[in-house]
Amino acid sequence: MIPLRRARLASLRSISQHHRLLTTLGIRREDPTRIWERRVPLTPHAISSLLSTHGDELAVEVESCQRRCFPDHTYAQVGAKIVPCLSRDVDLVLGIKEPPVPQVQALVQGQTKKRSWMVFSHTHKGQEYNTPLLASFLGTEKQQTLLDWELLTGPSKRGKLERVAAFGWFAGAVGAGEALSLTGLALLKRGIATPLLHLPRPYTFSTLNAFKSALRETGDAVKSQPAEEGSGAEGPIVIGYTGAGRVSDGVKDMLQELGVEWVSAEDLPKLSGQAAQNRIYACAITPSSYFTRSDGSSYSRDDYFANPDKYQSTFAKNIAPFLTTLINGAGWQIGFPSIMSNADMVSLGRSKLAAVQDITADLKGNLEFVDRHTTIDQPYFEGPNGILVSVVDILPTELAADASEHFSHCIMPYINHFISSPNVPGEVADSLQRATIVDSGELTRPHQWLKARVDSWNTNPGEEIVPPIQTPTSSWRGVEGAVRLRGKKQIRRDGGKKKVLLLGSGLVAGPAVEVFAARKDILLAIASNNAVEAKALAKDSSNVETMLLDVSDEEALGRAVSSSDVVVSLLPAPMHPQVAKHCITYGKHLVTASYVSPEMKALHQAAVEKDVLLLGECGLDPGIDSMAAMRILDRVRREGKQVRSFISWCGGLPEPSASNVPLGYKFSWSPKAVLTAAQNDAVFKLDGKIQHIAGSELLAKHFPKVDLWKGLALEGLANRDSMPYASKYGLGEIDELTDLFRGTLRYQGFSRVLDAFRAQGLISSSLLPKIPGSWSEFVKACRSASEYSGHQYESEAEDALDWLLSTRSGSPPPVFPSNIPPVPIDIFAYLLSDQLKYQPHEIDSCLLHHTFKLSIPGSRKHQTVTASLLSYGTKSSHSAMAMTVSKTLAFAALRVLDGEVKARGVMGPYEREVWEGVLDRLEFEGVKVQERWE
Structure with missing residues (x-):
């Protein structure tokens, strides 16, 4: 054996001994906002091969995820450890799309462990929206290395470099x-x-x-x-x-x-x-x-x-x-x-x-x-x-398993090299080097040009250069509309207008647009994936623009957020954490009408650190109900009284003359949201007893008669978990309350018919085994999947279904939607939105009623206080639901935009600086909550 070969073997032996120290490989869960991203970088078969090859030198952690094309148990069966979050022991993190910045920070902060990440990071072209992600890997004290699959290249048969791992x-x-x-x-x-x-x-x-x-x-x-x-x-x-x-x-x-x-x-x-x-x-x-x-x-x-x-x-x-x-x-x-x-x-x-x-x-x-x-x-x-x-x-994710098998096979030589011989030169090592953007916290030579941008981000967190973006008009996101922020001072090139980004153009957006358009010091951009809707809302207002935006496009969403001062979202609630993360990244405030979810609450500290307010629950319910309650409770505290009972009802209904339809209901907002809300678990306290109702029983256990307004035959459903409102509103200890209840109002008959629909599987969220091709096939498939065997209100439901699927509504049912996933609740919501929509001559109403029972310390006297709102829409203008939700949201956003709200982090409208001003503006608009103190 020649000496040179002996030296090489000695070197390899040394490297092998070094890597007998445990290497931990981690497969991250893709961003939850990417609901269709089901691909994986390594399949269970690949993990099995790695563990077989490297034995005790390797451990594998896989973040639990129910969306993946390969379930958790398939990884566990081959020896991987399923974890809720990757541990700090991980040496190599693998993923498909870029990780959210908080996930990187969670693994990096407070330690100096060397770690490598391999993902499609979308950072090497200087993508503005991902500058914070790139910055999170930099700093020699962090010791992080970032490799990008897009840059992983090797020589082809023609001698040229080609991508190794691609879809x-x-x-x-x-x-x-x-x-x-x-x-x-x-x-x-x-x-x-x-x-x-x-x-x-x-x-x-x-x-x-x-x-x-x-x-x-x-x-x-x-x-x-x-x-x-x-x-x-x-x-x-x-x-x-x-x-x-x-x-x-x-x-x-x-x-x-x-x-x-x-x-x-x-x-x-x-x-x-x-x-x-x-x-x-x-x-x-x-x-x-x-x-x-x-x-x-x-x-x-x-x-x-x-x-x-x-x-x-x-x-x-x-x-x-x-x-x-x-x-x-x-x-x-x-x-x-x-x-x-x-x-x-x-x-x-x-x-x-x-x-x-x-x-x-x-x-x-x-x-x-x-x-x-x-x-x-x-x-x-x-x-x-x-x-x-x-x-x-993201077409490849439609065949996620096969695409992942292909990708996994392509990257296996590089993963093996990382585990067993990272210091051995050769083609694989050269490919990994070309794919490296950050090496041990420092930008590699080909990417040094990004340093100035990242340095600006790191050393001047209060300064931001908003990237110019091509749009039909330049004043919103173009070069002439660029904004430089230094600390709290805003220096603008567009005449000093404050910028509001409104996400969504649906049923309730109109009044909010009118509120913002009335302020000539505001430039409003309506961002929607429906250009016709957005342009109709903008009308001819000189300070309102529209832009096409698919919020699943992270880069486009980040750009839109970065160019605003306040973001107002009318998107479905599950999308708000995605928007909120961009708001935190770019230091922008966010206002929504949706409940503050656990996912949103988890962003509180990050928002505080970036001086950002994420204000939720600024609609009708939640929104006006909480604001009206806080106004009463503010007086209760000043007068030294104590709450013993709190019962609240709220609902949006057609005006009685328009209610002679199945369910006694018409839709002025998202049909799916209505159907979902009718299946939520509920917890409340009545007559001194805490009660729990499972979502599957909520409709059956409705309150058949709720007398609040003369002439209105109302029933009610318990609304989610009422217990947190003891602390949210400051009502006192739950044990000291005889009642703590929040409910939703409907006309009598709604619950029993909808419960029969539920029993038939029509509002299930489970995927049907195959795609139906007609409404009759859809009903049959739902009943089969639910093992439908009848219901006490079966005949009433059958008549309602016949009405929906016939011309008795005055028009035929819509063509069966072949472009909607075969999920019953989605398809049924589509039918209801068509057949139970408001006609031009019909109007809706919004109802709110609080009842407080108070005790007076040092006295045996008790007091009842009520707050009541009955608001009707107009034939010539907006629905009551649009007025109450959309204007409430807009007025809250204006208070944030004008600097009237000093709080930061995640919160609802429970502070005086929010509720007082909003209720005053609503009252001026004719939406007044009447209080009665007895």
């Missing part, structure tokens, strides 16, 4: 599947039914093989049709895809499984008159078929990349008119021509093109009319010329 093929495969399902729906909207209509979307399959089998079956069904019936007057289905590389390979492979017949771009015009109608044709569309030089010469790849401004696209003229579906997998960069511009779409007009799947998700890029992202649960929007457009940017 491109799966993006293409899933994108093709989504495009085919979308095509079936798009053609149906044009009066054409094809077998593609029955092709389930990719996420409904547990494996790639099952998805491929469904593609083959669908292709066979197309071919089995008589040729003359095919696809109707528009000719055969023709699918074209653009792009090259792994994405296009995935598209091609799935179309191959479907059994398409391949044609060239030159053949496309011939298909309309000559091709068989019971075939699906497909075409790989290359740039040479639609890009031409402005001087008339043909496409040259090298020349195109050298002189992109010299090229123009003829796609709308030569390709698009002959396609049924376009799948775009071609990347785009600023300065390069689009495949189809907005002007091209105008010239194209109504054509054969019915569906577009943009896998690249480059907004306003190759397809200029693609101006927003869609989500897996809301996968498409209607684009120009009636085309259905899908722009889902």
Whole structure:
């Protein structure tokens, strides 16, 4: 053995001995706000292999997560330890998407352990919204190393460096599947039914093989049709895809499984008159078929990349008119021509093109009319010329298990290297080095340019440069609207206006927009994924702008938040922690109408440290109810009295003349929220006894008669857990109260019918085993899943269901929603929102009633105090629900914006600085809570 080899073996032996010290690998749970992110970096099989290879040198921790494509128990079975949170013993943290900053801080703060992180961090391009994440890894005292999967490259067969771990093929495969399902729906909207209509979307399959089998079956069904019936007057289905590389390979492979017949771009015009109608044709569309030089010469790849401004696209003229579906997998960069511009779409007009799947998700890029992202649960929007457009940017997670298997296989050599031989040079080590952004707390050489940005963040936490963002108008988020903050002073370039970001444009947003628009010192941006709704709210107000925003797009959300002074959210409550984290990151206040959840409470200290207020419960219930109670309790304390009983009722109902419908109810806010609230567990105290009602029994154990207003036949449901309100309101010890109760009002009959619906499984949150195709199939599937066996109010519920599914409402039921996940409560809420919506001539009402019973120290006298609100909407303006929720929220936000609220952290409207001013403004608007002291 030559000496050099002996030395190398000695070196390896030394490294091996060093790594007999235990290495702990941790798999993090993905951010809970990414509800569809189910992928994993390492599969249970990979963990088993690692533990078998490295034995006692390795321990594995896996954060518990119920969303993953591989359940906790599959990791536990191979020897991993399932933990609620990763311990500080972890040496290597693996994930898919970037970790929230608090998770990094929890592992880093207070220790100097060397630790490496491997994730898609979205920090190496200088992404502004993730500067805090990058900063959290820096500092030699932290000893953290950050590697990015996107930068992990190795030599290809052609000698070039290519990404090692990527999901491109799966993006293409899933994108093709989504495009085919979308095509079936798009053609149906044009009066054409094809077998593609029955092709389930990719996420409904547990494996790639099952998805491929469904593609083959669908292709066979197309071919089995008589040729003359095919696809109707528009000719055969023709699918074209653009792009090259792994994405296009995935598209091609799935179309191959479907059994398409391949044609060239030159053949496309011939298909309309000559091709068989019971075939699906497909075409790989290359740039040479639609890009031409402005001087008339043909496409040259090298020349195109050298002189992109010299090229123009003829796609709308030569390709698009002959396609049924376009799948775009071609990347785009600023300065390069689009495949189809907005002007091209105008010239194209109504054509054969019915569906577009943009896998690249480059907004306003190759397809200029693609101006927003869609989500897996809301996968498409209607684009120009009636085309259905899908722009889902996390497609691989729809086949999470197979995508994870592929990814896990790709990264295994690098994980093994980290565990056993991190100091041994070679191709693997070189790849890891190229992927490293931060090494032991310091930026690596290729990323030194990020230092100035991070230093500014770390050394001047009160100073922020808001990044310019392209929008239709520049005054909100463009360069001219940029803001620099130094401490508490705001120096603006836009005339000194205060900026409010309103998230959401739904049923109750209107009055809030009017409140903000009335203040000419405010610039309001309405951020919504529904451009039509947002623009309708903005009207012609000069200080109101709109922006398209998908809140699942973390980068876009972070940018929008960073450019505001106060964020007002009308989003569903589960989304608020996601928004709140961005508010903390950028030092912005947040005001919502939703209950303060445990997830929000967990952000209290972080908000305090960043001088941020996260103010919740500023609507009607919760909101006005708490404010009205606090005003009474403020006087009770000043007069030295003591509360012995507190009973509160609140509800939103149709005005009696509009209540002759199933459930005696119509929807002026989220139907799903109403159905969910009717199944919440409840705890309260009445007549000296604490009572617990399970959510499944809440409707059955309703209060059948609640007499509060003459002429209103009301019943009630217990509203969640009333016990915390003893401390929230300062009512005293629970043991000293005879009653502590909060309830929800409904018209009599609501609970028994809805309970019968519950028994039938119609408001279940469990996934149905398969996607129903009609309302009758949906009802049958729900009953089967719930093992429905009758209910004492079955006949009443049957009559109500018949009303909902017939024309007795005055209109037919909506077309069954094929784009909604097969979850009964979601589908049933969709039906109710259509059939139980308010008609133009109908109005709603909001009801609130508190009853306090007080004792007077030193006296046997008792006192009853009531607070009552009965507010009606108007036919010509807003609903009562919109007025009470939205204006309350807006007035609270204005007090925060104007510096009237000094508190910081997470809180409800329990302080005088909140409730006093808001109630005064509401009273001025005609929403007055009447107090009566007896």
